[in-house]
Amino acid sequence: MSDVTKTPLLEAKGLHTYYGASHILHGVDFKVGAGETVALMGRNGMGKSTLIRSMLGLVPPREGSVFVRGQNVTRSPTHKITRSGIAYVPEGRGIFPNLSVKENLLMAARAGTGGKREWTYERVLETFPRLSERLSNGGAQLSGGEQQMLTIGRALMTNPDLLILDEATEGLAPLIAREIWNIIRTIRASGIATVIVDKNYGALLTLVNRCAVMVKGQLVFDDLAEKMNDEIVQKYLGV
Amino acid sequence: MDFYSFLIQLLNGLQYGLLLFLVASGLTLVFGIMGIINLAHGSFYMIGAYMAWALAEQTGNFGLAVLLGIVLTVILGILLEAVFYRHLYKRDHLYQVLMTYGLILVFEELRSIIWGDDVHGVAVPALFSASIPLTDNLSYPVYRLAISAVCVLLALGMYLLIQRTRLGMMIRAGASNNEMVQALGINIKLIYTLVFALGVALAATAGMIAAPISSVFPNMGGQVLIICFVVVVIGGIGSVWGALLAALMIGLVDTFGKVLVPDYAGLSVYVLMAVVLLWRPEGLFKRG
Numbered sequence: 001m002s003d004v005t006k007t008p009l010l011e012a013k014g015l016h017t018y019y020g021a022s023h024i025l026h027g028v029d030f031k032v033g034a035g036e037t038v039a040l041m042g043r044n045g046m047g048k049s050t051l052i053r054s055m056l057g058l059v060p061p062r063e064g065s066v067f068v069r070g071q072n073v074t075r076s077p078t079h080k081i082t083r084s085g086i087a088y089v090p091e092g093r094g095i096f097p098n099l100s101v102k103e104n105l106l107m108a109a110r111a112g113t114g115g116k117r118e119w120t121y122e123r124v125l126e127t128f129p130r131l132s133e134r135l136s137n138g139g140a141q142l143s144g145g146e147q148q149m150l151t152i153g154r155a156l157m158t159n160p161d162l163l164i165l166d167e168a169t170e171g172l173a174p175l176i177a178r179e180i181w182n183i184i185r186t187i188r189a190s191g192i193a194t195v196i197v198d199k200n201y202g203a204l205l206t207l208v209n210r211c212a213v214m215v216k217g218q219l220v221f222d223d224l225a226e227k228m229n230d231e232i233v234q235k236y237l238g239v
Numbered sequence: 240m241d242f243y244s245f246l247i248q249l250l251n252g253l254q255y256g257l258l259l260f261l262v263a264s265g266l267t268l269v270f271g272i273m274g275i276i277n278l279a280h281g282s283f284y285m286i287g288a289y290m291a292w293a294l295a296e297q298t299g300n301f302g303l304a305v306l307l308g309i310v311l312t313v314i315l316g317i318l319l320e321a322v323f324y325r326h327l328y329k330r331d332h333l334y335q336v337l338m339t340y341g342l343i344l345v346f347e348e349l350r351s352i353i354w355g356d357d358v359h360g361v362a363v364p365a366l367f368s369a370s371i372p373l374t375d376n377l378s379y380p381v382y383r384l385a386i387s388a389v390c391v392l393l394a395l396g397m398y399l400l401i402q403r404t405r406l407g408m409m410i411r412a413g414a415s416n417n418e419m420v421q422a423l424g425i426n427i428k429l430i431y432t433l434v435f436a437l438g439v440a441l442a443a444t445a446g447m448i449a450a451p452i453s454s455v456f457p458n459m460g461g462q463v464l465i466i467c468f469v470v471v472v473i474g475g476i477g478s479v480w481g482a483l484l485a486a487l488m489i490g491l492v493d494t495f496g497k498v499l500v501p502d503y504a505g506l507s508v509y510v511l512m513a514v515v516l517l518w519r520p521e522g523l524f525k526r527g
Contacts, residue, residue, distance in 0.1 A: 082421070090419065090422070098415050106408060107408035
């Protein structure tokens with residue numbers, strides 16, 4: 001699916017990011033092509049979320065550059081970066097608890113790049129029938145699984161070309177997690193590129209084209225999913 | 240107290256409360272959404288009143304003066320946000336208090352330079368200058384009813400804006416998680432600027448429409464600021480509907496206090512605040 005000759009959808013070059021005095025990312029190169037599904041792996045505290053947040057401009061990198069479709073967006077504000085077709089499902093989900101489920105979805109609605117409107121309010125509710133039963137509920141009254149569906153649905157309302165999911169199934173019961181994996185499969189099949197962070201490596205590897213593994217703020221492995229083996233998992237992920 | 244005297248005081252209390260709400264709603268919105276304690280908020284009320292006076296003198300038309308004043312204060316709000324307030328969002332309340340207190344002094348000095356230190360009266364617009372006779376010797380001025388009507392309309396407009404529009408959803412979302420709002424591709428800075436300008440315009444509008452009944456005088460912003468903080472604290476910091484309820488309570492308590500216990504009238508509002516805070520330390524409505 002990935003075409004290396006094409007300009008990547010999102011690309012990071014030599015990112016160095018700090019939280020105050022602590023140096024988190026040590027020169028990370030990372031890219032995602034159109035339609036590609038990438039697993040971003042690594043133990044806790046290795047810099048996965050920081051890499052995502054740096055690319056989105058939420059934690060601007062001190063050195064290095066970020067490109068969206070070849071355009072340098074390193075110093076752009078977050079809303080401009082995400083407006084170029086990127087949706088983000090953060091760790092902890094970021095539901096607006098003071099808005100109803102319906103409002104959480106509607107406030108995010110917009111056309112994607114090139115004015116495409118494939119994901120409408122109606123289609124999101126068809127994809128997540130459970131949400132349509134809870135439209136007037138406050139965001140905070142949902143179960144963990146419903147919240148994750150709402151965040152993914154909200155992300156889809158922006159008609160993205162790339163969906164970044166940080167901790168896709170963290171804290172969810174196995175049955176609900178399976179539902180989320182199925183939804184991600186549907187999203188992938190619709191042509192949206194995805195970057196997924198999750199601890200369930202088994203489920204991840206059946207889904208992705210490519211794996212990127214981070215250790216201590218550096219990318220130590222970045223290759224096709226087939227090249228991923230037990231030895232690498234053992235060495236870098238300590239499972 | 241007979242029925243008509245009671246009715247007059249009731250209408251006065253409601254009118255005062257609604258006017259307070261206009262000023263306090265901006266204060267509580269800006270705190271609830273951007274986390275800013277704006278001590279200079281009362282100055283916007285003062286600026287509005289002086290503008291109404293100056294513009295009415297210039298144009299000879301109070302209605303036109305108010306419309307012009309609203310446009311000018313929205314522009315003022317946008318400029319102040321971009322130049323001063325924007326730098327306070329990520330800072331500690333101490334810095335906010337220091338800067339906005341400094342702004343009060345600047346605004347008062349500018350007021351003195353531009354408009355002088357005299358007290359001015361503003362004529363009630365001819366359209367509303369009549370009074371409704373109630374009994375042989377009691378009547379109620381139409382202008383006060385008009386003030387209440389304008390306040391109710393503005394409050395309704397604000398309700399629709401915040402609760403029923405997408406912009407309102409974004410504003411509320413920004414109050415709970417501004418990072419996520421940006422990650423959804425929404426320009427939060429623009430939203431902050433709009434909310435701030437809205438707050439300034441509301442306070443200034445209150446000052447403008449109150450000018451014909453309260454006159455225009457130096458330091459009038461300070462008095463309003465203190466009572467507005469009482470409104471915001473009673474209502475629950477950051478809650479617009481709490482502010483509405485609290486403003487009406489204060490309007491009525493203050494008005495009836497002055498009639499029933501004139502010797503202690505100055506205390507009545509603070510007694511109300513103490514009672515409410517003992518009962519609900521976070522105010523009537525929680526933030527949200």
